[in-house]
Amino acid sequence: MLLHLAPLSLLACSEKYYCGPGTHAEGEWCLVDADGPAPADTSTDTAGDTSGDTSGDTAADTARDTGEDTGQPRGPARVVINELMASNSESVTDELGEYDDWVELYNAGDRPMPLEGLSLSDLRDQPAQYRFPAGAVLAPGAWLVVWCDGQPEQGDYHAAFTLQSAADELYLIEDPEGANGVLDAVTFTDFPREQSAIRVPDGSDTWAYTSTVTPGAENPE
Secondary structure (H helix, E strand, O other), X not given: OOOOOOOOEEEEOOOOOOOOOOEEEXXXXXXXXXOOOOHHHHXXXXXXXXXXXXXXXXXXXXXXXXXXXXXXXXXXXXXEEEEEEOOOOOOOOOOOOOOOEEEEEEEOOOOOEEOOOXXXXXXXXXXXXXXXXXXXXXXXXXXXXXXXXXXXXXXXXXXXXXXXXXXXXXXEEEOOOOOOEEEEEEEEXXXXXXXXXEEOOOOOOOEEEEOOOOOOOOOOO
């Protein structure tokens, strides 16, 4: 908003001083113009700001954000049980050199998936047998292995239950203390020794057994 001020008296000045923009000389005095600063000042400042700042921000920032975020919408994260092994005595070891049962998760979506608040269990009525550690996140296209060895004291990714090769179930559960929603589940009987059950390809709906076990890596096709 442009304010129109009444003329104000300024300090006396000699003729060798120039009364600046927005003022005029009357005798030995510089008085403020009734219409305020000259229009030239306004157009110079505003035009400079608009072309230098606003246009630059729109082209450089807004367009880039729209292209990366809004222009290419991404789908949701989708974490599934991707591979598991319930009879492992010589195929693969954990970080302590032990042959244990294990399950691999895979993020088949294109957004990172926070795992905190999810759980794994082989008993539907005991959904919180294994809880993922605080801050755990599974990146898009990434894998994560949890050792089902009944030894949770060995680390964050060691569960308190084991898998029974004769027959068992495995659940990936959301909100184990609340609604207990099942995100994914697998049931099996007569699990073959030294083989893993895999989705072919990763994240698909097709399951198979293979002797080429790949914990934490892409499944063979």
